[in-house]
Amino acid sequence: MSTQVIVQPKPVQNAFDRFYAGSRGAPGTFKVSHGKGIFFWDTNGKRYLEGSSGALVVNLGHGNARVRDAMIDQANRISYSAFCSESTDTLCKMIADLAGPGFDQAFPVSGGSEAVESAIKLARQYAVASGQPKRWKILARMPGYHGATLGAAAVTGDPDRDEMFGPIMQIMPKVPAPLSYRLPEGFDVSSYADYCADALEQQILAEGEETVLAFIMEPVGGVATGALVAPDNYYSKVREICDRYGVLLIFDEVMCGAGRTGTFLAAHHWPNALPDLVVCAKGLAAGYTPLGAMIAPNRIVDKVAESGGFLHGHTYAGNPLSSAIGVAVLKEMLDQDLMGNATRMGVVLRRKLHALKDRSTTVGDVRGIGLMNAVEIVEDQATKAIFPAAKKASYRVSEIARELGLHLYARRTASGKFGEWFMAAPPLIITEPEIDLFMELLTETFRVFESEDR
Ligand code: PLP
Numbered sequence: 001m002s003t004q005v006i007v008q009p010k011p012v013q014n015a016f017d018r019f020y021a022g023s024r025g026a027p028g029t030f031k032v033s034h035g036k037g038i039f040f041w042d043t044n045g046k047r048y049l050e051g052s053s054g055a056l057v058v059n060l061g062h063g064n065a066r067v068r069d070a071m072i073d074q075a076n077r078i079s080y081s082a083f084c085s086e087s088t089d090t091l092c093k094m095i096a097d098l099a100g101p102g103f104d105q106a107f108p109v110s111g112g113s114e115a116v117e118s119a120i121k122l123a124r125q126y127a128v129a130s131g132q133p134k135r136w137k138i139l140a141r142m143p144g145y146h147g148a149t150l151g152a153a154a155v156t157g158d159p160d161r162d163e164m165f166g167p168i169m170q171i172m173p174k175v176p177a178p179l180s181y182r183l184p185e186g187f188d189v190s191s192y193a194d195y196c197a198d199a200l201e202q203q204i205l206a207e208g209e210e211t212v213l214a215f216i217m218e219p220v221g222g223v224a225t226g227a228l229v230a231p232d233n234y235y236s237k238v239r240e241i242c243d244r245y246g247v248l249l250i251f252d253e254v255m256c257g258a259g260r261t262g263t264f265l266a267a268h269h270w271p272n273a274l275p276d277l278v279v280c281a282k283g284l285a286a287g288y289t290p291l292g293a294m295i296a297p298n299r300i301v302d303k304v305a306e307s308g309g310f311l312h313g314h315t316y317a318g319n320p321l322s323s324a325i326g327v328a329v330l331k332e333m334l335d336q337d338l339m340g341n342a343t344r345m346g347v348v349l350r351r352k353l354h355a356l357k358d359r360s361t362t363v364g365d366v367r368g369i370g371l372m373n374a375v376e377i378v379e380d381q382a383t384k385a386i387f388p389a390a391k392k393a394s395y396r397v398s399e400i401a402r403e404l405g406l407h408l409y410a411r412r413t414a415s416g417k418f419g420e421w422f423m424a425a426p427p428l429i430i431t432e433p434e435i436d437l438f439m440e441l442l443t444e445t446f447r448v449f450e451s452e453d454r
Helices: 017-018 064-075 087-101 112-129 150-155 159-168 191-206 230-245 298-306 318-334 338-359 392-402 431-452
Strands: 031-034 039-042 048-049 105-111 137-142 172-177 213-218 248-253 277-280 294-295 364-368 372-377 411-414 419-426
Touching: 048 411, 064 318, 087 105, 087 294, 087 318, 105 112, 105 298, 105 318, 112 150, 112 213, 112 230, 112 248, 112 277, 112 294, 112 298, 137 150, 137 191, 150 159, 159 298, 172 191, 191 213, 191 230, 213 230, 318 338, 338 364, 338 372, 338 431, 364 419, 372 392, 392 411, 392 431
Parallel strands: 137 172, 137 213, 213 248, 248 277
Antiparallel strands: 031 039, 039 048, 105 294, 277 294, 364 372, 372 419, 411 419
């Protein structure tokens, strides 16, 4: 006698869709089908322009044939190995070469949070191996974002996440980020940046300099600060302070690295203030595979290697398939001069965004560098007042944009405390006529948004 097993269909199975509803479309109603160039299509055949390159990831656009061919070629050889492969070796060399002097070795991982965790742990092991075991505190900025895993969350400057996850992690001390749009009374952009750098020094002293291991910051802010670029004096002062107290400087370039700002590392914009360690992800494989990297000098890597090895690793780190994809993405970026294009198109885009600001009543600020830009949304341009929480203005703007066929990555910071914006950061392949289309859709988005009841 045979027994028939009846499997009950489950009503909801996709927690990804469930959790990200709202920011990425209502659950069950919106599914991505395919992409080409700066566009992707949903399963209803509707086309969307990648106004924020996903989450500042798809630097090459979609459907790149060279990357696809490299993927197939590597898959035909080997996709995973516990050993270092040829493609991993090539990738590390390419990253270290592009990172330039002082960045000798790359350690590939599978994403931004993994890269941040790697840098934190490498810094700690380096301090211990150098006879400074008391150094463990990693100072960071408020606001700031460094990832979702607990080590990365501990250095993330976000009061909401601290409140939720504080009990299960060691929240690290924060110093103010040099926000440039709403300045405290009596400051201009430059003097406030100085003040914020001084705050780092005071925090180091307050913690006890012998306990401070590193300072981590995004040299060009991601969604936490909306493409914040500090004045030059900030970078050099931070570097000097870190040197004075033997504190390692870590640049989190998960979002701003890999060519997005017009140079391979955003750090290259401030060559006199280079960090000790850098982490990249996102654009490094341009969304064709999960990939990140930590980039470090010989003196740190060698010290840790000689002290018994790195007490840290991830199963998929340095896998041959992701590495081959990363190599193809970097080659394509170089051959197509996409960093040059990011610089050129960034100028064009910001000029048009400023023109939009002049015509609009709710664009408060436009800022950024290369193709990493943000548009800050305000209720009142004169007072810079933030919209009431219930309005969820930045999310409403991205919702209207999506209805019109434009994807925008929006963020309302900790209860609106630091402001709200969306990233204007299209793929690095974008052309001027495509920027015009982006601006047409954006202009219509603001026309609709500003015609709604406040
Ligand atoms: N650091 C920065 C600056 C980021 O923008 C992000 C992600 O947005 C991360 C770290 C974490 O990267 P991932 O989401 O790949 O873990």
